[in-house]
Amino acid sequence: MTMSVDDAYSKGDYATAFLLARQLADRGDAAAQYYLGVMYAKGHGVSQNYSEALKWFHFAADQEYASAQYYLSIMYANGQGVPQNDAKALKWLRLAAEQGDPLAQCNLGNIYANGQGVPQDYDEALKWYRLAADRGDADAQSNLGIMYAKGKGVQQHDAEALKWLRLAANRGDADAQTHLGIRYHQGHGVPQDYSEALKWYRLAADQGDALAQSNLGVIYAKGEGVQQDDAEAVRWWGLAADQGNADAQSYLGIMYHDGQGVPQNDAEALKWLSLAADQGNADAQCNLGLMYADGWGVPKDIVRALMWFNLSAAQGNQEAATNRKDVVPLMTPAQIAEAQKLAREWKPTTQPTQ
Numbered sequence: 001m002t003m004s005v006d007d008a009y010s011k012g013d014y015a016t017a018f019l020l021a022r023q024l025a026d027r028g029d030a031a032a033q034y035y036l037g038v039m040y041a042k043g044h045g046v047s048q049n050y051s052e053a054l055k056w057f058h059f060a061a062d063q064e065y066a067s068a069q070y071y072l073s074i075m076y077a078n079g080q081g082v083p084q085n086d087a088k089a090l091k092w093l094r095l096a097a098e099q100g101d102p103l104a105q106c107n108l109g110n111i112y113a114n115g116q117g118v119p120q121d122y123d124e125a126l127k128w129y130r131l132a133a134d135r136g137d138a139d140a141q142s143n144l145g146i147m148y149a150k151g152k153g154v155q156q157h158d159a160e161a162l163k164w165l166r167l168a169a170n171r172g173d174a175d176a177q178t179h180l181g182i183r184y185h186q187g188h189g190v191p192q193d194y195s196e197a198l199k200w201y202r203l204a205a206d207q208g209d210a211l212a213q214s215n216l217g218v219i220y221a222k223g224e225g226v227q228q229d230d231a232e233a234v235r236w237w238g239l240a241a242d243q244g245n246a247d248a249q250s251y252l253g254i255m256y257h258d259g260q261g262v263p264q265n266d267a268e269a270l271k272w273l274s275l276a277a278d279q280g281n282a283d284a285q286c287n288l289g290l291m292y293a294d295g296w297g298v299p300k301d302i303v304r305a306l307m308w309f310n311l312s313a314a315q316g317n318q319e320a321a322t323n324r325k326d327v328v329p330l331m332t333p334a335q336i337a338e339a340q341k342l343a344r345e346w347k348p349t350t351q352p353t354q
Contacts, residue, residue, distance in 0.1 A: 005035050014045025025056065033060035034068040041071070041080070050081025061092065069096035070104040086117040097128060105132035106140040113143070113152075122153025133164060141168035142176035149179065149188070158189025169200060177204035178212040185215065185224075194225025205236065213240035214248040221251070230261030241272060244350075249276035250284035257287070257296070266297025277308060280348040285312035286320040293327055302331055306339035311346060 005024065008017035018039055024032035033056045039045050040053035054075055060068035073093035076085045090111070096104035109128035112121045126147055132140030145164030148157045162183065168176030181200035184193045198219060204212035213236045220226060221233035234255050240248035253273035256265045270291060276284030289308030292301045306327055312320030328336060 005032055009035060009039075009044075014039060018045035025059070028063075030060040030063040030065040030068070033057075033063075034065050034071070037068060037071060041075070050075065054081040061095075064095075064099065066096045066099040066101040066104065069093075069099070070101050070107075073104065073107070090117055097131075100131075100135070102132040102135040102137035102140065105129075105135070106137050106143070109140060109143060113147075122147070126153040133167075136171075138168045138171040138173040138176070141165075141171075142173045142179070145176060146179055149183070158183075162189055169203075172203075172207075174204040174207040174209040174212065177201075177207075178209050178215070181212060181215065185219070194219065198225055205239070208243075210240040210243040210245040210248070213237070213243075214245045214251070217248060217251060230255065232261075234261035241275070244275075244279075246276045246279040246281040246284070249273070249279075250281045250287070253284060254287065257291075266291075270297045277311075278349045280311075280315075282312045282315040282317040282320070285309075285315075286317050286323065289320065289323060293323070302327055303335050303339045303342070306331065306336065307342040307346070310339065310343040314343075 005017050005020045008014075008020060017035065021032040021035040021039070025036050037053045037055075037057035037060065040049045040056065042048065054072070057068045057072045057075070061072050069092045073089045073091075073096065075081055076092065077089035078084065093104050093108055093111070097108045105128045109125045109132065110116070111118055112128065113125035114120065126144070129140045129144040129147065133144045141164045145161045145166075145168060147153055148164065149161035150156065154160075162180075165176045165180045165183070169180045177200045181197045181204065182188070183190055184200065185197035186192065190196075198216070201212045201216045201219065205216050217233040217235075217237035217240065218224075220229045220236065222228065234252065237248040237252045237255070241252045249272045253269045253271075253276060255261050256272065257269035258264070262268075270288075273284045273288045273291065277288045285308045289305045289312065290296070291298055292308065293305035294300070306324060309320045309324040309327065313324055331339075
């Protein structure tokens with residue numbers, strides 16, 4: 001029985017796959033040319049070489065091989081073996097999507113949903129997500145569910161949201177599992193069910209989803225459907241915080257400040273509250289303001305305290321607004337002006353995931 005390129009590659013026999021693909025590719029076989037591109041791009045069975053990958057993808061793409069067109073779009077988008085070029089990336093992505101490639105359709109939906117290189121257009125995003133979702137693409141199913149849940153580009157519809165989220169979640173999509181957990185946690189479109197929420201959060205959290213990890217922390221901290229457990233809450237918040245999740249960083253800061261589930265540590269509290277506040281988390285900004293106002297773990301700094309209270313109150317945090325009223329009478333006009341200046345100049349930061 002003769003082994004095919006696909007068989008050899010699927011089994012991890014890259015050397016055989018490369019030899020077979022090269023023979024067929026030289027005779028113009030588009031699928032073989034595509035496989036050569038993949039092997040050169042990933043360094044499977046041959047030294048990684050983006051220029052060679054690009055060459056073979058072009059050969060296959062020019063024969064309208066959709067997977068090669070999709071891979072070309074990625075290479076142009078990322079500048080791999082070629083100068084980065086959004087227009088060419090979009091061209092090849094659209095060609096692949098129009099041929100029915102679900103990965104390309106989903107990515108084209110992402111581009112329209114986020115307005116990347118094109119005007120933001122939820123109707124177009126919905127169209128491409130639906131095409132990919134109907135072909136079984138879990139990411140597209142998840143994105144379609146979220147659009148129905150939020151009413152973006154379509155009338156908000158809980159039943160449709162649940163249908164698509166469940167399809168994606170059952171296929172292991174972590175984002176869908178998280179959002180399905182949220183719906184059960186909050187009772188959106190389904191009866192509130194902490195056990196179901198816990199199940200879906202845990203599946204997503206075990207895949208490293210930071211939002212699911214943060215929400216698991218909330219469940220353990222409040223004892224929702226589980227025995228209340230501060231240490232377990234801290235564990236999940238720590239995992240999410242390390243990935244840059246601002247809510248988890250804020251919760252973790254409070255736990256260190258209060259000594260719940262961890263030894264009390266103002267330095268750690270300051271660290272995590274600062275990271276969350278720098279991302280614009282209003283609760284963290286309020287609590288960081290309190291640390292500066294009272295000198296908890298930092299030198300007392302009423303100017304910086306007012307800055308954080310102003311930023312938090314501007315987002316509607318009522319506790320921060322109350323705290324601001326308390327500190328302003330204690331300050332000079334110059335101090336108030338400086339705090340206002342710092343608040344105007346402040347810009348949120350984003351943190352890389354680990």
